[in-house]
Amino acid sequence: xxxxxxxxxxxxxxxxxxxxxxxxxxxxxxxxxxxxxxxxxxxxxxxxxxxxxxxxxxxxxxxxxxxxxxxxxxxxxxxxxxxxxxxxxxxxxxxxxxxxxxxxxxxxxxxxxxxxxxxxxxxxxxxxxxxxxxxxxxxxxxxxxxxxxxxxxxxxxxxxxxxxxxxxxxxxxxxxxxxxxxxxxxxxxxxxxxxxxxxxxxxxxxxxxxxxxxxxxxxxxxxxxxxxxxxxxxxxxxxxxxxxxxxxxxxxxxxxxxxxxxxxxxxxxxxxxxxxxxxxxxxxxxxxxxxxxxxxxxxxxxxx
Amino acid sequence: xxxxxxxxxxxxxxxxxxxxxxxxxxxxxxxxxxxxxxxxxxxxxxxxxxxxxxxxxxxxxxxxxxxxxxxxxxxxxxxxxxxxxxxxxxxxxxxxxxxxxxxxxxxxxxxxxxxxxxxxxxxxxxxxxxxxxxxxxxxxxxxxxxxxxxxxxxxxxxxxxxxxxxxxxxxxxxxxxxxxxxxxxxxxxxxxxxxxxxxxxxxxxxxxxxxxxxxxxxxxxxxxxxxxxxxxxxxxxxxxxxxxxxxxxxxxxxxxxxxxxxxxxxxxxxxxxxxxxxxxxxxxxxxxxxxxxxxxxxxxxxxx
Numbered sequence: 001x002x003x004x005x006x007x008x009x010x011x012x013x014x015x016x017x018x019x020x021x022x023x024x025x026x027x028x029x030x031x032x033x034x035x036x037x038x039x040x041x042x043x044x045x046x047x048x049x050x051x052x053x054x055x056x057x058x059x060x061x062x063x064x065x066x067x068x069x070x071x072x073x074x075x076x077x078x079x080x081x082x083x084x085x086x087x088x089x090x091x092x093x094x095x096x097x098x099x100x101x102x103x104x105x106x107x108x109x110x111x112x113x114x115x116x117x118x119x120x121x122x123x124x125x126x127x128x129x130x131x132x133x134x135x136x137x138x139x140x141x142x143x144x145x146x147x148x149x150x151x152x153x154x155x156x157x158x159x160x161x162x163x164x165x166x167x168x169x170x171x172x173x174x175x176x177x178x179x180x181x182x183x184x185x186x187x188x189x190x191x192x193x194x195x196x197x198x199x200x201x202x203x204x205x206x207x208x209x210x211x212x213x214x215x216x217x218x219x220x221x222x223x224x225x226x227x228x229x230x231x232x233x234x235x236x237x238x239x240x241x242x243x244x245x246x247x248x249x250x251x252x253x254x255x256x257x258x259x260x261x262x263x264x265x266x267x268x269x270x271x272x273x274x275x276x277x278x279x280x281x282x283x284x285x286x287x288x289x290x291x292x293x294x295x296x297x298x299x300x301x302x303x304x
Numbered sequence: 305x306x307x308x309x310x311x312x313x314x315x316x317x318x319x320x321x322x323x324x325x326x327x328x329x330x331x332x333x334x335x336x337x338x339x340x341x342x343x344x345x346x347x348x349x350x351x352x353x354x355x356x357x358x359x360x361x362x363x364x365x366x367x368x369x370x371x372x373x374x375x376x377x378x379x380x381x382x383x384x385x386x387x388x389x390x391x392x393x394x395x396x397x398x399x400x401x402x403x404x405x406x407x408x409x410x411x412x413x414x415x416x417x418x419x420x421x422x423x424x425x426x427x428x429x430x431x432x433x434x435x436x437x438x439x440x441x442x443x444x445x446x447x448x449x450x451x452x453x454x455x456x457x458x459x460x461x462x463x464x465x466x467x468x469x470x471x472x473x474x475x476x477x478x479x480x481x482x483x484x485x486x487x488x489x490x491x492x493x494x495x496x497x498x499x500x501x502x503x504x505x506x507x508x509x510x511x512x513x514x515x516x517x518x519x520x521x522x523x524x525x526x527x528x529x530x531x532x533x534x535x536x537x538x539x540x541x542x543x544x545x546x547x548x549x550x551x552x553x554x555x556x557x558x559x560x561x562x563x564x565x566x567x568x569x570x571x572x573x574x575x576x577x578x579x580x581x582x583x584x585x586x587x588x589x590x591x592x593x594x595x596x597x598x599x600x601x602x603x604x605x606x607x608x
Contacts, residue, residue, distance in 0.1 A: 053389070054390070055388050084580075108356075278411070280425065
């Protein structure tokens with residue numbers, strides 16, 4: 001179950017779209033390289049990547065091009081969860097064959113009020129159909145969007161049935177009581193917890209977690225990775241507080257368009273601001289406000 | 305904008321899965337023929353069809369086989385909405401080229417709290433990319449599942465921008481005030497309202513609506529189609545009350561597995577009861593209860 005190459009902090013990498021609306025693979029590769037040089041791993045095709053606004057086929061083609069272009073699959077965790085078993089299996093198998101360290105897997109998110117039996121059956125079918133002992137699944141718990149919270153009972157069943165495959169979780173519940181309960185029950189068995197929001201990073205590390213996969217890693221990778229590596233240090237609370245300032249500065253803006261606007265701003269490349277529907281880009285006024293907020297806290301990005 | 309062949313009542317046809325979990329095309333074709341002989345149109349790949357648990361490619365292959373097998377596309381309205389523009393365009397284009405009377409289109413349903421601007425951009429991109437004057441879109445409003453309610457402002461923008469393409473709506477909001485407001489504002493312009501639940505059928509017809517697309521059409525097509533055709537009759541309220549009895553008898557069971565269990569029961573074909581995850585089939589005890597409830601109201605199905 002142990003994969004030693006996986007970084008503790010990964011960026012759910014924002015997806016650059018060209019004027020035709022397609023993913024600009026070279027720009028994305030360059031961004032991944034910048035993230036790597038700032039100590040972050042690569043969680044392409046997450047919520048921040050607008051993953052579900054991109055077809056499964058386009059995603060897998062892009063992933064293969066990134067790896068062919070030099071992205072190390074051993075530090076890469078693509079999102080491969082879809083509503084259907086078939087599409088989940090297609091993307092997951094492709095990722096495993098490409099040598100990815102793991103996959104981040106949403107539950108099927110169309111139906112609401114689904115049962116643990118139904119969710120278990122979904123993940124079990126995926127695992128059986130992929131049928132590859134290298135598969136490492138990180139469950140993606142994000143109830144504010146999926147409206148599905150993965151119960152401790154479901155996790156227990158999955159980990160018991162597939163101890164070598166269910167490797168951990170990204171928890172974006174925003175509910176620390178839940179995160180803590182998962183860590184307490186499953187951490188001792190090697191289950192790796194990634195906070196879905198870096199404001200929980202220090203608490204997650206102290207409770208035995210592995211790291212975080214958070215939108216802010218897109219713009220502040222180095223400091224977030226540093227805290228994950230130095231959470232034992234005496235100034236760890238101060239480091240966490242500094243990270244929290246950045247989130248506080250941006251909290252009033254919509255997350256994904258804002259991450260893209262920040263990168264567009266500091267890279268002086270307005271194309272980065274482009275999103276796919278149903279998201280919309282920040283207005284010019286919002287972009288200015290965002291820049292002012294970051295200036296107030298002396299935040300900037302270099303090397304893009 | 306007028307398509308004269310479209311039935312007033314369509315079934316969101318349940319999908320039969322074989323032991324390998326694939327759609328049994330011959331069984332589905334037979335079911336469509338039975339529905340047609342009971343005056344219902346064919347809305348394959350809706351929520352009741354477990355559409356989002358089936359890959360886009362499998363859906364389109366099945367649709368083409370059904371049409372090759374004799375299903376009339378002029379009475380067919382497949383669901384073609386997906387989270388991504390690309391997959392929506394793929395399925396919608398395929399349906400238009402196959403000659404389907406219309407398509408039932410979900411909004412992109414992954415992100416929550418999306419704006420009208422973002423939803424408009426999604427539908428506009430789909431329409432522009434399909435680029436076919438034959439396209440007739442019926443918007444699928446189902447906020448209990450998508451958590452997205454299509455505002456009157458959004459509908460106004462879409463109908464104004466694409467008056468020959470935005471043909472109507474299936475409204476499964478369960479909110480009669482909303483349905484009535486949509487009918488009042490857009491009905492006079494030829495916008496066709498399908499109730500998403502047959503309990504609203506008579507009210508919908510009296511307010512100028514077109515018909516309904518409802519789970520119960522899967523098991524009670526003839527009487528629902530009869531009411532839609534005879535809503536002017538003096539006994540229309542009595543007919544509606546009779547339909548309501550069936551829904552009341554089944555209300556405590558989960559919808560999709562129950563529709564399948566009812567067809568399995570009356571066709572004496574237990575394979576019909578199979579569902580895809582994350583849904584789960586009724587338990588044996590639930591199946592017995594369901595049969596007892598239907599017996600109490602003397603409900604049965606023949607000709608399957």
